[in-house]
Amino acid sequence: MSDSTSKSLVIWAFVATAIVMLSAPTIVVLGASFTAGNIITFPPDGLSLKWYASIAQASDLRQAFVRSLIVATICTLIAIPAGTLAGIALVKYRVRFARSIQIYLLLPFTIPLIGSGIGMMLAFGKIGVLGSLWPVGIACCVINLPFMIWAVTASARNLSPDLELAAANCGAPPLQRFLYITLPAVLPGVITGSLLMFILALNEFLVSLLLVDARIVTLPVQIYNSIRSIITPDLAAISVVFIVCAGLVIALLDRLVGLDFFLKSK
Template sequence: MAPTLVVVPMSFTASNALTFPPEGLSTRWYEKMVTDPQWSTGFLNSAKVAFLTAILATVLGTLAALGTVRGRFPGRGAVNGLILSPLIVPVIIIAIGMFSVFVRWKITGSIVGLVLAHTALAVPFVVVNVATSLRSMDRNLEQAAQSLGAGPVRTFRRITLPLILPGVLAGGLFAFITSWDEVVVSIFLTSARFRTLPVEMWEQVRQVVDPTVAAVSTTLLAVTTTLLLLAFVVRRQAPAR
């Protein structure tokens, strides 16, 4: 954790080089991050991809959680294992596999390809959170609604969804975070015309390192930490059985 936190004061250095402790204090590197088209475009691309990924992963992950928790079908365990496999399989292997497939589909270097790839990585986090909420909720409430004449759709909309909503929202936040700071898969699937912020950082570090990289790193860290804290707060709102 300490090496990560060292980046924060380095981002406020007045020097033209990365130094610790910083030589004077300045916010000019943050100003450069905002005004430089490369960084600002990368930031917008990351936000756009993460937002779309969060929406798609939340919908698919919620449906998958409902299917694996409530469904009764042969091979349910295998399906669940396949859905959660991105949590176990090394990301570099996933990236190579996705690249070979997406090249055939001609969607590399596009926002569509990146959103699909990030969604595959993010869905497991949604499934875990929603499945936990489903297992902890009181199913007697659903049965009571059905006994009063509510159909499956209305029962889900009026009873189930409100009860599992903290898990759904927490999963969506984790999905956003997963996409927001993802770099390995993004390196394989982005192009010079469309880069996310982590990929832009990677390219800049390979060429020249100035304190702007520290400012961007601090921004990424701040957004990720804030969303993680928010996800844990939301998750704690889940009703106990």
């Protein structure tokens, strides 16, 4: 066996192992959601859709899912202007202490989520807004905003300054140059960051756990509260719904801007 063949076999062995390790939890949850039994088992004890019918009829899960959608929407609506303008500014302009600002924007990744959650819980509690959904949306935006900024900066780096100079020479005011040149150029990054922010906020658990109460629980918190007593197959079914939502977002991302751009922006 030649050296190149041996290297190829080793590489493909690592690739196959990684695929199996990444896919195994999803396959187990997917199989368990179709079980005909009353407890989570894999392989499933027969095949049935009754657990999907169960979650469709469960009003508490439906309401929690709607709350999660509201939180994700609030997060995305805040992230679009904030992340877009910040990303453009860091690339286009000579901002003082730009390096320090970029390091500061990494803080949500370096601070443990439990620390960020407690800090925001104290801050929102101080001003008396806990018990509403919009603080949860803001919190999700704060901890995930670097993803939005990185996606926009990846697009902004491809923007030629000559285009804006030409528009300025033709008499276009700053706002018109922004709307007709800068914004279309960074639109792939805005779309990428927006979809990513939406799905991250939809799945956010730890920070949501600290900011919600029994009246406004989001779906991840609702699932957590349920598994504290007993793990039933309907929880596997709702987990599959989350997986499908993430898959739809990835498909939409690939359709709109392409996954190559998304991977490069990382």
